[in-house]
Amino acid sequence: MTVGEMLRMMRDPLGAPFFPPALQVLLVVTWVFHIFFVTVALGTSVLALYAYTLRKGDPFWLGVGRLSARLTPNALGLGIVTGIAPLLFVQTIYDPLWYAANTLSGFWSVSFIFVVMGGYSLAYVFYLKGSKDGRLIFTAALSLVLLFFAGWVMHVLHSVSIRPEHWLRWYMPDGTIDTRGVTFHAYNIPRLVFLLPLQSALSLAVVVMFAGWYLRKRGDDVAFLDRLAELGRKLALVVSPIYGATGLVWALTEGVEFGVVALIAVPVVVLGAVLTAYFAMLKQPAAKAPLSLVLWLVSLLVVAVVREGIRVASMARFGYSIAEYPYRIDWGSILVFGVTTVVGVMVILYLILVLYQANASKEGQVSARVERLGRIATGMLGAWFGFFFLLGAYSYFVLR
Numbered sequence: 223m224t225v226g227e228m229l230r231m232m233r234d235p236l237g238a239p240f241f242p243p244a245l246q247v248l249l250v251v252t253w254v255f256h257i258f259f260v261t262v263a264l265g266t267s268v269l270a271l272y273a274y275t276l277r278k279g280d281p282f283w284l285g286v287g288r289l290s291a292r293l294t295p296n297a298l299g300l301g302i303v304t305g306i307a308p309l310l311f312v313q314t315i316y317d318p319l320w321y322a323a324n325t326l327s328g329f330w331s332v333s334f335i336f337v338v339m340g341g342y343s344l345a346y347v348f349y350l351k352g353s354k355d356g357r358l359i360f361t362a363a364l365s366l367v368l369l370f371f372a373g374w375v376m377h378v379l380h381s382v383s384i385r386p387e388h389w390l391r392w393y394m395p396d397g398t399i400d401t402r403g404v405t406f407h408a409y410n411i412p413r414l415v416f417l418l419p420l421q422s423a424l425s426l427a428v429v430v431m432f433a434g435w436y437l438r439k440r441g442d443d444v445a446f447l448d449r450l451a452e453l454g455r456k457l458a459l460v461v462s463p464i465y466g467a468t469g470l471v472w473a474l475t476e477g478v479e480f481g482v483v484a485l486i487a488v489p490v491v492v493l494g495a496v497l498t499a500y501f502a503m504l505k506q507p508a509a510k511a512p513l514s515l516v517l518w519l520v521s522l523l524v525v526a527v528v529r530e531g532i533r534v535a536s537m538a539r540f541g542y543s544i545a546e547y548p549y550r551i552d553w554g555s556i557l558v559f560g561v562t563t564v565v566g567v568m569v570i571l572y573l574i575l576v577l578y579q580a581n582a583s584k585e586g587q588v589s590a591r592v593e594r595l596g597r598i599a600t601g602m603l604g605a606w607f608g609f610f611f612l613l614g615a616y617s618y619f620v621l622r
């Protein structure tokens with residue numbers, strides 16, 4: 223059996239519930255939000271550690287540390303929630319890849335859940351109990367280690383998934399089946415460095431600039447905010463060329479392996495150059511922060527497309543394409559998906575608006591309209607839970 227035949231046989235026999243290329247677009251777009259928030263969490267986590275250890279005793283850095291420690295659990299919460307969306311699409315259209323990778327790395331994919339829970343809980347403990355004066359700093363350090371490890375597991379899962387030609391050997395090294403799932407079978411360090419630490423530094427830089435713009439609304443110290451935004455600009459200026467250069471190394475390693483050097487090299491080098499030029503010329507980082515944020519999100523979209531391009535190229539080596547993935551429009555699934563999306567977006571919108579408004583005034587006020595939206599969103603969520611419960615009860619008692 224060829225690798226292509228194996229992949230086709232592993233597809234869901236029921237087919238996808240919707241037109242697969244549309245799900246592929248959603249996969250790419252939703253991943254942008256996921257990677258943005260998780261990299262913000264990692265970046266703010268490092269900044270908090272830096273502020274409370276190496277800059278201890280400096281009032282400016284105490285302010286930076288408190289802000290960062292507060293941002294970490296918020297960003298991480300959003301990162302985890304927005305990770306579920308691409309997960310849904312990967313499982314739907316790349317099921318042979320995703321499940322094979324999860325089986326081959328079984329121990330780590332199960333541990334991942336506890337690693338993320340630990341990372342989140344510790345970040346929260348530090349924010350609540352330690353961020354006032356930098357006590358319990360070990361919780362922040364351990365949280366950072368766990369979060370980075372979660373990113374490593376994600377990276378290994380993805381790397382294993384796009385190398386189906388090795389699966390059999392990994393599953394049965396030396397002719398003996400290895401079901402432990404403990405080996406990190408595949409990875410590409412330049413890709414990981416590009417996607418995680420460097421993107422964390424850039425996400426952090428942009429968020430810090432954004433804070434410089436946004437926190438003026440509640441009348442925070444303008445000198446502090448200007449210094450903060452300038453710090454973000456400088457960080458972005460230093461990291462952007464390294465980002466482009468590391469992307470090039472990614473192209474020269476993984477790109478060579480899959481025959482897609484130009485597909486990776488051209489966009490990432492252009493990104494590195496554009497970002498460097500932009501941050502070098504940026505005059506008022508706080509005032510221009512919304513623009514910088516948009517530019518960075520567009521950059522992440524470019525990276526998301528490159529990632530997808532590599533996967534498509536890898537699968538094309540075996541004559542496998544998701545454009546040929548069988549599908550059957552399943553209105554029940556689409557309805558459930560559609561309503562869940564509406565309810566989910568309402569809840570997330572509410573959370574974002576609460577965060578935005580609460581920090582935009584000294585009193586932490588949230589407008590009556592947002593409170594009303596919150597009541598509606600949680601009501602919808604409750605009703606949707608109820609619907610699922612009834613559906614389950616109906617399936618169990620009536621349909622069985």
Ligand code: HEM
Nearest residue numbers: 260302305306308309312338369372373376377380417418
């Ligand atoms: C909390 C820490 C996390 C970090 C630092 C992290 C980081 C990453 C990174 C770096 C990638 C890209 C890997 C690569 O292309 O090599 C990725 C992909 C992904 N992550 Fe996360 N992630 C985290 C949590 C989560 C969670 C909790 C979920 C799901 C609920 C999730 C779902 C995904 C999905 C679906 C992908 C795309 C996989 C693919 O395209 O094959 N992540 N993540």
